[in-house]
Amino acid sequence: MKLSRNLALSCEILAAQKLRTLLSVTGIVVGVGAVVLIVSAGRGAEKKILDRIRDMGTNLIVVNAGQTRIIAGRQRQIATVTTLKADDAEAIARQCPSVALAAPATSKKLATRYESENANTNVVGMTPEGFHVRNIAIASGRSFDPEENRAQRRVAILGPTVVENLFDGADPTGLRIRIGRVPFEVVGVMAPKGMDANGVDQDDLIIVPLGTAMRRLFNVTHIQTIYVQARSAELLNTGEKEIRELLRQRHRLRDKPDDFTIQNQATLVDTERETTRSMTFLIGSVAGISLMVGGIGILAVMLISVRERTGEIGLRRAVGARRSDIRTQFLLESGLLAAVGGLVGVLGGVGAALAVSMLGYWETVISWPAALIGFAFSVFVGIVFGIYPAIHAAALEPIEALRAE
């Protein structure tokens, strides 16, 4: 085919002008590189958020008292509702066939003290099942058992941040702290979890037995949250339905709206994934637009090239090239330029994404589909922006083109 015969020669001609070839494809390189980097960063962010959601527990369904709403990125209760009780959790565990475990919990921010150190900390009252349902691991010491829960013992398990704040990082096991005015014995320390998707420190908390918290600390008879573990990931939605029916019945709601909110991990994952995806898509598209600018670079260089190589065009016509041969040649050259730029851009973007990851700035997940699309799009841009110069070259009259030099 004429095309392939000429390709080698085109490569040779383009390669002979290294600097210009480099400059002409810079825009494409940057554009494709940016797309790959941004999408990889977005995928990294998505992975991070999803990991955090998974960290929250396995097959988790969360029941909150009252209607909640997401305000400034965090889920907040809009009014205090006192209808959710610890009994509800027991009923869910007993009566819902899709549910494996249900752990009631309630929390409040309270002043805590060890000797002269003070800190305001989120104090969570929870039953022992909660550790399992919420994937809370004990790093040192121990958790509390159902007996201690029932007996409303004053034992506390601290998050790493609390240990840092009150004990300067020293092992607090066996020491006594005060929560509000009530003395507690520290029996264990939780493994660190880091920040959640919204940047809230998940390690800044103290867990105490639920009964202790309700009676001795908060003086309430209701709870805020029930953490439920479904028997399998497939049963998350069924479990949610069962829980809703049961609670509506227990709370005698009839035609009134729910006085609780249920979320399950699967829908949470879907929502978060959608959010990060649309964000990534948005920023990626902006980067994609810079590819268009890269196309203009190619347009400019190809126009100069046609002017400069007018004599060559004339000669090729004289030795038998048809107009269409000239057109194809220049289209091929601009496509080739863009392809080289796209390839370098992909390598650069992947390299940058790996570097960002390795240097620890941001976790990235290389997106090969984005790389492929970026590359294909750059070739497309090269050909589209090559059309005008190619038509211009093909339209030259051979005798005038020959005379041009």
Next chain:
Amino acid sequence: MIELKTIEKTYGSGDTATPVLKGISFRIQAGEYVALMGASGTGKSTLMNIVGCLDKPTGGQYQLDGADAVTLDDNALSHLRNQKIGFVFQQFHLLERTTALKNVMLPLIYSEPYPEDAEQRAEKVLTAVGLNDRMYYRPGELSGGQQQRVAIARALITNPQIILADEPTGNLDSKSGLEILAIFKRLHRDGHTIIIVTHDEEVAEHADRVIVLKDGKIEQDRRVAQPRDAEKEVDERIGREDAE
């Protein structure tokens, strides 16, 4: 082979119309060696472009090897140029960024079917013009005479019947020019039809026939009784240089 009948070429139209060729008729047989002469502005370049199928006349008829070159479309003319005509230009028109070999192979890119032995053919024609040791040189690394020989090799690669040379010695010193003319002489002896466009009497002396243009018309069409033999002159010159 080549037959022109009352060829006219007028640039522009209406009041600004400028006639350049005003009824040119001649016939060139296969194997002739013709010099097309005339001062600049007499239309000899325009005539050459028409003969070479690079341009179309505005009037008259042109038969090239039985084909009606006036009515053929652009693609057919491209094909005709590729197969029947080899061009040699004053400015050589070589691609600067590639080797002599690739330059010579260029016309083959556009011929169908593409010969499998393209590279061997290019080597052969380059050897025929005495450049067997310069095949991988770029034009910038060659002398003017060598560059013109690359251009001749390129004109020969498709084995065309007609070699059309436009002031082929115009940019060369007399020695290199003579060497180029010697190559043309040999090609003529091998049966090629040679048409050289020139304003130089000395160059025209090498042809069998001289057609002189003036003001867009043929002023003279004569046979040369004793054409100079460039091949012999080059040999003699080498002999002289060896003697010195």
